[in-house]
Structures are given as C-alpha cells and as structure tokens.
Amino acid sequence: MTLRPLTTEERSAALTKAAAARATRAALKERLKSGELSITEMLDLSATDDALARLRVVELLEALPGIGKVRASAIMEQLGIARSRRLRGLGIHQRRALVDFIDAK
Numbered sequence: 281m282t283l284r285p286l287t288t289e290e291r292s293a294a295l296t297k298a299a300a301a302r303a304t305r306a307a308l309k310e311r312l313k314s315g316e317l318s319i320t321e322m323l324d325l326s327a328t329d330d331a332l333a334r335l336r337v338v339e340l341l342e343a344l345p346g347i348g349k350v351r352a353s354a355i356m357e358q359l360g361i362a363r364s365r366r367l368r369g370l371g372i373h374q375r376r377a378l379v380d381f382i383d384a385k
Contacts, residue, residue, distance in 0.1 A: 305339075319340070319378065319379050319383075323367060333366065333368035334367075335366060336366050337356060337365045337370065338363055341355055358381075
C-alpha cells in the first residue's frame with residue numbers, strides 16, 4: 281500500500297510539526313539533565329504530550345547525567361525493556377521498574 285503524495289502545504293505543515301516535536305523533546309531532555317524534571321514527571325508528561333510520548337526510552341536514559349549509550353543499553357536489558365520501546369509503549373510494571381531503578385541509583 282502506498283501513501284498518496286502530499287501537497288506542498290501538507291508537506292510544509294508536517295515538517296513544521298516534526299520540528300516542533302523535536303524541539304519539545306530536546307527541551308524536556310535538557311530539563312531532565314539539569315535536574316528540573318524527574319523520570320516520574322517525564323513519564324507523567326508523556327501521557328498528555330504526544331511529542332514526548334514518542335521519545336525512545338533509551339534516549340531518556342541517555343539524557344540523565346552519568347548514563348551513556350552502553351549503560352543505557354545495559355539498564356534496559358536488565359529491566360527487560362526493548363531497545364526500540366518508546367515512552368508511550370511502556371507498561372505499568374516497566375514504568376515502575378524504570379523509576380525504581382533510577383531512584384535507587
């Protein structure tokens with residue numbers, strides 16, 4: 281199944297919407313890194329913010345101070361969260377395990 285071609289206006293609107301979503305995610309990751317937001321607050325915001333809901337969990341972890349790509353992957357593997365999982369796709373138990381793990385560290 282192929283998608284219908286977008287008009288110039290539709291393409292422009294989609295690009296603008298995507299840029300706004302990326303800016304929102306970047307700003308929230310920066311607030312997480314600076315300590316303004318906690319993991320719990322980010323997860324709560326993802327329930328209402330569509331742009332944040334599409335953030336990958338691994339990117340969220342990498343935004344935390346002291347956690348890089350290798351440590352983020354190890355945390356996700358330990359918690360049983362798939363590398364491709366987004367915040368919206370986390371289950372109740374995965375959310376709790378993620379919050380508990382970060383709070384314990």
